[in-house]
Amino acid sequence: MAKFSKKPIELLQSIDYTPPRTDWMSTPNDFSDGRYAYPAKPEKIEYLMKELPGAFANPREWSPGDVDWKLPPNWKDIVHEGFKERLNKYRSLKVFMDVCVRCGACADKCHFFIGSGDPKNMPVLRAELMRSVYRKDFTLAGKILGKLTGARVMEEDVLKEWFLYFYQCTECRRCSLFCPYGIDTAEITMMARELLHLCGININWIMEPVANCNRTGNHLGIQPHAFKDILDFMLDDIEAITGKRINAPLNEKGHEVIFITPSGDVFADPGIYTFMGYLMLFDAIGLDYTLSTYASEGGNFGLFTNADMMKKLNAKMYAEANRLGAKWILGGECGHMWRVINQYMDTMNGYLQGPQMSTPVSPITGTVFGNAKQTKMVHIAEFTADLIKHGKLNLDKSRNDYVKATFHDSCNPARGMGLLDEPRYVLKNVCNHFWDMPENTIREQTFCCAGGSGLNTDEIMEIRLRGGLPRGNALKYVQDKHGVNTMACVCAIDRATLIPLADYWAPGVRITGLHELVANALILPGEGERTMNLRQEEFEELNAQEEE
Amino acid sequence: MNALYSLVFVFALVLIPLIGVGAAKLNVFFGICIPSTALLVFLAGFVCKIYGWAKRPVPFRIPTTGGQQEPYDTTLFTQNKWDNPSTGPQTVVRMLLEVLCFRSLFRNTAVKLDVKNNVVAYASAKWLWLFAILFHYSFFIIVARHMRLFLAKVPMPLEWLEFGDGIMQIGIPRMYMSDVLILVGLLFLLGRRLVDPKIRYISLVNDYFPLFLIIGIALSGVYMRYFAKVDVIAIKDMVVSLTQLKFKVPAGIDNSFYVHLFLVSTLLFYFPFSKLMHLGGVFLSPTRNLPNDTRIRHHENPWNDKSIMPHSYAAYEDDFRAPMFEAGLPLEKLPEGAEEEAKA
Numbered sequence: 001m002a003k004f005s006k007k008p009i010e011l012l013q014s015i016d017y018t019p020p021r022t023d024w025m026s027t028p029n030d031f032s033d034g035r036y037a038y039p040a041k042p043e044k045i046e047y048l049m050k051e052l053p054g055a056f057a058n059p060r061e062w063s064p065g066d067v068d069w070k071l072p073p074n075w076k077d078i079v080h081e082g083f084k085e086r087l088n089k090y091r092s093l094k095v096f097m098d099v100c101v102r103c104g105a106c107a108d109k110c111h112f113f114i115g116s117g118d119p120k121n122m123p124v125l126r127a128e129l130m131r132s133v134y135r136k137d138f139t140l141a142g143k144i145l146g147k148l149t150g151a152r153v154m155e156e157d158v159l160k161e162w163f164l165y166f167y168q169c170t171e172c173r174r175c176s177l178f179c180p181y182g183i184d185t186a187e188i189t190m191m192a193r194e195l196l197h198l199c200g201i202n203i204n205w206i207m208e209p210v211a212n213c214n215r216t217g218n219h220l221g222i223q224p225h226a227f228k229d230i231l232d233f234m235l236d237d238i239e240a241i242t243g244k245r246i247n248a249p250l251n252e253k254g255h256e257v258i259f260i261t262p263s264g265d266v267f268a269d270p271g272i273y274t275f276m277g278y279l280m281l282f283d284a285i286g287l288d289y290t291l292s293t294y295a296s297e298g299g300n301f302g303l304f305t306n307a308d309m310m311k312k313l314n315a316k317m318y319a320e321a322n323r324l325g326a327k328w329i330l331g332g333e334c335g336h337m338w339r340v341i342n343q344y345m346d347t348m349n350g351y352l353q354g355p356q357m358s359t360p361v362s363p364i365t366g367t368v369f370g371n372a373k374q375t376k377m378v379h380i381a382e383f384t385a386d387l388i389k390h391g392k393l394n395l396d397k398s399r400n401d402y403v404k405a406t407f408h409d410s411c412n413p414a415r416g417m418g419l420l421d422e423p424r425y426v427l428k429n430v431c432n433h434f435w436d437m438p439e440n441t442i443r444e445q446t447f448c449c450a451g452g453s454g455l456n457t458d459e460i461m462e463i464r465l466r467g468g469l470p471r472g473n474a475l476k477y478v479q480d481k482h483g484v485n486t487m488a489c490v491c492a493i494d495r496a497t498l499i500p501l502a503d504y505w506a507p508g509v510r511i512t513g514l515h516e517l518v519a520n521a522l523i524l525p526g527e528g529e530r531t532m533n534l535r536q537e538e539f540e541e542l543n544a545q546e547e548e
Numbered sequence: 549m550n551a552l553y554s555l556v557f558v559f560a561l562v563l564i565p566l567i568g569v570g571a572a573k574l575n576v577f578f579g580i581c582i583p584s585t586a587l588l589v590f591l592a593g594f595v596c597k598i599y600g601w602a603k604r605p606v607p608f609r610i611p612t613t614g615g616q617q618e619p620y621d622t623t624l625f626t627q628n629k630w631d632n633p634s635t636g637p638q639t640v641v642r643m644l645l646e647v648l649c650f651r652s653l654f655r656n657t658a659v660k661l662d663v664k665n666n667v668v669a670y671a672s673a674k675w676l677w678l679f680a681i682l683f684h685y686s687f688f689i690i691v692a693r694h695m696r697l698f699l700a701k702v703p704m705p706l707e708w709l710e711f712g713d714g715i716m717q718i719g720i721p722r723m724y725m726s727d728v729l730i731l732v733g734l735l736f737l738l739g740r741r742l743v744d745p746k747i748r749y750i751s752l753v754n755d756y757f758p759l760f761l762i763i764g765i766a767l768s769g770v771y772m773r774y775f776a777k778v779d780v781i782a783i784k785d786m787v788v789s790l791t792q793l794k795f796k797v798p799a800g801i802d803n804s805f806y807v808h809l810f811l812v813s814t815l816l817f818y819f820p821f822s823k824l825m826h827l828g829g830v831f832l833s834p835t836r837n838l839p840n841d842t843r844i845r846h847h848e849n850p851w852n853d854k855s856i857m858p859h860s861y862a863a864y865e866d867d868f869r870a871p872m873f874e875a876g877l878p879l880e881k882l883p884e885g886a887e888e889e890a891k892a
Contacts (some may be wrong), residue, residue: 008664008666012663012666013663014665015661016841017659017745017746018745019745019746019749019814024625024631024749024750035887038575052856053857060638087604088604089604089605089607089851090604090605090606090607091601091604091605091606091832092606092610092833094600095601095829095832095833096833098597098601098823099823099826099829099830101749101755101823101826101831102747102750102751102754102755102823103653103676103680103743104746104747105652105653105656106678106748107747107750108657108745108885114659114661114668118747119749119750122746122750124852125749128618134677139821141821145850148553149752149753149754150752150753168852173612173835176612176835177612177614177652177655178653178655178657179652180650180652180653180826181833181836181841182646182652182831182833182835182836183833183835184610184612187610215864215867216857216864216868222874223868223871224875225871225874225877226874227877228876228877229875250877250878251877251878252878253598253878275765293877294861294864294865294871307607308853308856312854312858312859313858314856315856315858316858316859319858319860319861320861323861340840341843342840342843343608343609343610343611343840344608344844345842346840346846346847347607347608347609347846347847347848347849347852348849348852350846351854364763367620367621369620369656370620370846371617371618371619371634371843372620372843372844373843373844374842374843374844375842375843376846378620379844381620382620386620386621389624414613415613416610416612416613417613417617417840418613418614418615418616418618418627418628418632418840419618420615420617420619421619421625421626422625423618425624425625438670440657442669442672443615444614444615462712466604469668470668473666473667473668474668476666496688506612531799545810
């Protein structure tokens with residue numbers, strides 16, 4: 001793995017927004033170490049080709065660092081035909097290829113551009129990488145006038161350039177907010193990645209989780225019995241913290257609600273504390289629910305590969321709700337999972353909903369979640385905000401007094417849903433100290449953690465930390481100004497990626513899920529006196545540290 | 549370089565009618581044939597392009613949400629209805645704001661990197677919005693004013709528009725504000741392409757050419773009106789006769805008119821095949837013209853492939869039945885021998 005040793009100040013000094021002298025079509029690709037994520041293991045691709053024919057191809061050992069990528073001999077036809085097919089399936093792609101005026105409003109909105117200065121990270125130019133081929137292959141002017149109209153022939157270097165830069169886009173959609181025509185680079189990146197997959201160009205960090213999710217139901221390929229063991233460990237920890245043994249139903253039939261959250265939270269620190277938070281919350285309100293090992297992954301890495309793969313993975317949610325007889329689905333804190341649920345799920349898989357499913361109603365407060373009546377799926381922040389409003393939670397906010405919190409809006413719930421006030425409402429009700437980061441860096445203008453869309457792998461750490469500059473800098477601002485020491489978020493990828501980001505750009509800030517803070521303040525019926533938080537750190541020490 | 553090519557090209561376009569009309573006396577060709585062909589190409593091309601977009605399916609509703617979603621509890625949270633619409637009428641308002649007020653461009657900021665103080669700042673940068681608005685509205689007003697040439701009787705709204713446009717009462721003929729502002733807008737848009745290294749880097753001939761072309765159209769128009777003082781009555785006669793399919797080209801119209809007309813014809817030819825189609829495209833952008841409501845209402849994807857099924861629970865349990873049984877997880881089907889074992 002490429003070692004990344006630049007100091008923050010060195011990284012800042014290396015950023016230059018002035019483009020190079022060579023025009024972008026003649027700037028060669030840089031495939032040095034650390035500039036690309038590792039390709040997928042062939043057996044993962046072989047497995048997925050069996051499970052979903054047509055989406056993936058060409059399993060082999062290869063490396064982007066090599067000159068020979070072992071492409072199929074007819075790869076140009078594959079790309080051309082695939083491109084044509086998608087231009088006919090998606091109005092978005094066709095319109096976005098045609099209408100860009102290159103006004104440049106998007107140029108400095110991308111976190112990867114802000115942190116790198118690489119002009120191909122300007123969303124407009126990222127799209128031009130593809131648009132130039134579109135002009136050559138599909139427009140009359142491009143065919144006749146060629147380079148004069150910004151058209152270029154698809155060559156191996158162009159395909160490699162696609163791989164470099166469509167895996168330096170986290171599909172966060174910040175550019176699309178500022179674009180006068182709403183051109184969405186996420187949409188373009190998705191299409192480019194689909195085309196790359198057809199030639200067998202992919203990254204393992206995405207493909208292995210996809211293969212695992214398909215078979216075992218979760219990311220890391222943890223098998224059901226091991227999943228149960230981990231859950232039992234969490235219950236032990238909760239008992240150690242609260243003195244109360246609670247229950248966590250798994251794969252049980254006949255419960256009203258099925259709870260699905262990203263599996264990252266089952267395995268990784270600090271996500272596990274968020275997961276424990278959910279369990280404690282459900283115990284406190286006596287929710288009639290079950291978890292599932294089969295549908296133990298809310299996050300859908302299929303979204304980062306291919307629309308059909310996304311559909312196939314997502315379909316497990318309704319399938320399992322039907323099998324277990326759940327009336328509706330409660331969804332945990334996750335970013336792209338909620339993009340999928342909010343903008344794709346019902347369209348793709350709504351017909352799979354069983355007759356037992358109905359518009360979600362909170363069994364505790366009676367609130368009808370009318371805004372989820374079609375998908376039958378409610379966000380946990382909505383659910384908890386409703387509980388708080390109705391006074392159903394017994395909260396001791398002062399337990400979170402050592403927390404000086406800010407909130408990171410994850411890209412997908414922000415720009416692909418609009419879940420902005422719900423988590424803030426919850427946060428403010430469980431935490432006495434809260435400050436938002438500057439307004440151009442939050443809510444719909446939020447900056448990505450730079451590890452979204454499957455880019456949260458360590459071999460591209462420099463790319464991630466550069467892309468993390470805008471978020472990190474905004475965080476440092478509230479850290480310096482208000483003494484913020486905790487950044488809450490509602491995304492499992494964030495909980496993994498923001499830690500190195502904060503350690504680098506704003507050291508001393510810890511990352512937490514929203515429901516870790518909820519559960520820390522939450523008084524369970526029959527619990528003992530709490531002396532420590534969910535991370536089993538003593539309150540006394542934490543408070544003493546804060547006073548220093 | 550791209551700018552230079554475009555400029556040279558537009559100069560060449562100016563020379564063509566000057567030679568064609570001035571030397572070769574091809575008045576009918578430049579006065580009737582070219583403009584009417586251009587108009588037909590424009591109309592047909594525009595319609596075809598829009599039809600091409602519109603016939604393509606919108607598989608998913610993917611609005612970019614620019615504010616708070618429709619909440620389940622309106623007393624607790626307030627929806628930002630115009631930036632995150634969830635109904636048709638709200639989406640219409642969003643589109644009106646986008647098309648008429650350039651809502652998204654109004655958000656524009658400029659990043660400022662202060663390495664010494666370790667600060668990344670986002671300054672408000674509304675210049676692009678302002679000059680884009682000036683240019684587009686001036687262009688619109690100018691096109692609307694030209695409608696008087698096509699109409700035997702000029703309707704009242706056009707009279708008011710003209711009166712308003714010339715309300716400064718400067719000069720004879722009276723100066724139209726739109727003539728000045730369109731040039732101001734165009735020069736800003738061109739200047740920023742040339743001056744900002746980022747924008748210069750991404751600019752193609754496709755970007756400079758329409759700018760120079762429209763500048764050429766505006767300048768030739770200004771020259772006609774304020775300097776050559778062309779015979780507008782004669783021009784109107786010609787245009788009105790054209791609309792009645794009676795072709796007559798009066799003599800004695802200044803050559804600058806033919807330059808103007810030829811450049812406009814070029815613009816009409818070029819329009820449907822260029823980025824200028826953003827005029828139509830802005831209405832069809834799926835991240836703007838759809839409500840954020842697929843959690844509330846069903847949206848149909850015409851090519852949704854229902855043969856794609858999830859990896860089934862049965863297959864999953866087959867894969868892991870023994871260890872699941874061991875761990876005490878509920879099962880649909882017990883492992884072989886498990887029941888007997890339990891009895892024993």
